[in-house]
Amino acid sequence: MKISIIGAGMMGSALAFPGRENGNEVCLIGTPLDTDIIKACRSTGRHPKFERNFPSGVKYFQFEEWEEAVSGSDFIICGVSSFGVDWFLNEVLSHSASDLPVLSVTKGLIDLDDGTLISYPEYWANSLAQKSIKRDICAIGGPCTSYELVFHDHTEVAFCGNSMQTLKMMKQALATDYYHVSLTEDVLGLESAVALKNGYALGIALTIGLCERENGEDCGLHYNSQAGAFYQSAREMKKLLRLQNATEDCECMGLGDLYVTVYGGRTRLIGILLGRGLSYDEAVRELNGVTLESLVVAKRVARAIKRRADKGDVDINDFPMLMHIDGLLCGEVDAQLPWDKFTF
């Protein structure tokens, strides 16, 4: 098969590995923000963020060549970040055949005015429908750090979409003996599970920083508080996913993803900094001003839940951790968690 990956971020680029290892033709196409990355891939055969070369035969393209590069593809992988969602809609989805399947790695949710949370596949499909284009977008979710996938660590993820036939084709192309793929038609459930975990991963990471604040930065890792925060995160995610009509399998994918994200990169780091006592602005400055996608989605979810609570759909008291994260990101509260609110 032929697979075209649009967006040379780490997750999309990592999928070039199983794709190419399976013998497929793989094209990695940068967005206009990826010109340096694509140059580096062309000259070194390696993505600047990875510690292994791409499998031989992967082809690299700058965005201006995208339409020729995509031509003849069996499907596209959308590798943009959530900040590129509208760009991808306008530049790629609106200018490619509507029957060309798309598999997206973009994580996040959009909160509508009435507090409903929708997935990016739904957002794209709705936007295209307004132009009388019918197009379904598939997505990937589950615990998968890109660099560990490149390392061939055993990884469990799920592909979601409306057409099981399309999903099976994508699984055929990408699954390997280390990349294990489940399939589900529960798009909103899977996308919600993987988006919701972000705020909660921050909450768990807060306890690490709080422990350092309490006991000194050389106190080592303690786990009671992380686990207590994990317990509460699981409780809140369960309720939120019920609102999203998620299947249990998707909920479990979200829990696995929560686990891997606590140990991941910047969400963990910012949680630790906030836990130590830095303000939100100070913490972001430490991360060189990079706005974290994970925090954007946490804020959107909090906003949606508050709106739903105003309407009487949910009880805000069911979400003390989410509300705490929201208050923290707005600079309103200290990092220390409201532990007594987690008891039943």
Add this chain to the structure above:
Amino acid sequence: MKISIIGAGMMGSALAFPGRENGNEVCLIGTPLDTDIIKACRSTGRHPKFERNFPSGVKYFQFEEWEEAVSGSDFIICGVSSFGVDWFLNEVLSHSASDLPVLSVTKGLIDLDDGTLISYPEYWANSLAQKSIKRDICAIGGPCTSYELVFHDHTEVAFCGNSMQTLKMMKQALATDYYHVSLTEDVLGLESAVALKNGYALGIALTIGLCERENGEDCGLHYNSQAGAFYQSAREMKKLLRLQNATEDCECMGLGDLYVTVYGGRTRLIGILLGRGLSYDEAVRELNGVTLESLVVAKRVARAIKRRADKGDVDINDFPMLMHIDGLLCGEVDAQLPWDKFTF
């Protein structure tokens, strides 16, 4: 209030801290196996396994003095390991007032001939009922490492029992600003959640050893596989807890407990050793031949599920991780997880 802790293991002993800090009279009473520990506590004011002294005023007793020591107590804390369950039944429960409340830290489940899994509180109550003694036993469950509790880390646990009034009394005695206590009448649910996590914590730890086997012992920690195993553990625990009619809050306590146990002591260590490729016997030898309670309960649960599958109550294919752990502990299979069986 007056609290008597019977059994000077780490978890029971740790509860002396919040108990005494709340101004209660606290007696720590060893079992016949604890004579050296009680001597050490008396002479040093510190439990040999902890890095902090007990709060001043805690009293220590050898078992021969237990009846005088217990006299006047508002409740007893049972701090024996699961190997002491019958000893506690015969020596303490059968020789103390049946209206003297008991709060047990003993973790585990018992599998009956028909594959039903019951809690120790239920086992004790049933055994006493056969002697026409009516006595309800309460228990504690949730993510709580004893040494971190002693360190005053924020900790979330639940007390379970048949009488909310009794539970409230125990919470009043023990809850502090760092020890946060939920209450539930779902005894089987809570006890099942905290017992079931043991085999699964081993499964997750296996992936750490397997990664070392694959990449060398200095490969550092990778998280995709741990998270993939966590995802599958959550799926299986959810189904097992449904069999036990557990509430969702208890399920979440179990997930938090699973999280803390992966990072705990010997279950993690034995999982890593098995993952590296040691046989079960070799791994146990490395741990100085100590039989792990956690493995005993994992085997009992596997045995119960196989029996229920034979009867047609459950589908054995829903529990590939549990069956794998069972096979591994019986020396039948290599540690490598059946990753493809975890997909849906």
